[in-house]
Amino acid sequence: MLYRGATVKIECSGIPEDVQEIKWFKDGTPIKTSSSEVGILKVANLDPINDGKYRCEITQSSGTKISSNEVDIAIKKRPNLKLITPPECMLCRGATVKIKCSGIPKDVQEIKWFKDGTPIKTSSSEVGILKVANLDPTNDGKYRCEITQSSGTKISSREVDIAIKDEQAITLSTLGDLQIEGAELEIKCKSSIPTPTEVCWYKENKEIIDKGRFLNGTCQDPSLTISTLTLSDSGAYRCKITSHFGFAEGTIDIDVKEQSIFVKEVVNLVMEGTEYFFPSREISKFLPKIINGVHQLLSSTQRKCILSITNNGCRKLSNPNISIIQGREHHPLASIAGGKAGIFIFTTEKTSDFSTLLGAGGHWKTKGVLTFDVEKTDQQIAILWNVAQKSRNRFAIQIRSQDSETADQPLYEHMLQQAASAGTRIEKEGTGYKVSATMSNEITAHLQITIN
Structure with missing residues (x-):
């Protein structure tokens, strides 16, 4: 195979001993050779202009001329691997x-x-x-x-x-850490893989079919949403993203807790910050009511709103400010735990008497605004909730100046225009931090808020 740029030698074989002259021809025209070897035509640095029909011609001592057959030569472009x-x-x-x-x-x-x-x-x-x-x-x-x-x-x-990096190409995360029976859970699959062609989800190596309680996201925004969690949903989950270059996988362990276990964990949160609510000597007096009240909260048919806050960032949250526009707050369930995390629960009961948690009837809606100042910034995070009925609950998040009005009715009306539609993921960015959240639309509406 003759490629551009190569150097070749064409040999004229069968030359007799009495040869006196050897000539070379290309397309019938005489050409010179730079080779010192007898009967060799050397062509250097081949190019398409060297394409043609080549032959040699000898003259013997008797004057006889003898010509070879013509050879057709075509120069090709070398494959560029x-x-x-x-x-x-x-x-x-x-x-x-x-x-x-x-x-x-x-x-x-x-x-x-x-x-x-x-x-x-x-x-x-x-x-x-x-x-x-x-x-x-x-x-x-x-x-x-x-x-x-x-x-x-x-x-x-x-x-x-x-060079292979000692890290995973895919990371899985959940927005919020609340994994209890009956709640909704979204697992996000984050990667930088360009133009993925397929996303598959597995639980304990068995592929999850996109139907019923399981809803898959898209190739561009891969996620897995599990509605109405059960204890059997606990286990190792795996996301596999495939592209033209191959595939990568990421895993995460999900541990669904019974409601009773969740209640105990909530009480532990309460115990960390009870001085905010009750004197220490009165804890034993109110603890049974807290436990029974939470059970009532999770099982009753009234409207409820749960705000689960996980602060993974380096900036603490402070000065919580709650404005209840409709419904009531269950104060013993609110805790900021050193500015890093908290659980806030609001119900349709308007009365502030904690004892009514044990079963008093109330209005069928709860709405309001919860704000926090963000440490070392002039900003605060404002969270709106409006829980009316299943599939019509609304949430919104706003980052704004601490100098603006506090959490109140005017702020609620302003934020209402920004309220997220049902099931929407919310993301906002502040000075050096990011707030993201996902919501459920069950009768017990749940907003899982993560701050990074």
């Missing part, structure tokens, strides 16, 4: 990736792969594809492909240096 590697975000521990050798000509007879100069095998059945499964740092190295054409010509690609 190039390795197409996965994006760096996929070169992570545990991923399975494909490296493609592009520019392979049709007359290829063999393809070989090399890592650091040593031949390696590929398990892929696709032509020109090197598949590397379950990546780890031992896969670091310089990779290249080499082809052999039907003419026997070997052509190699340039080496590509690949």
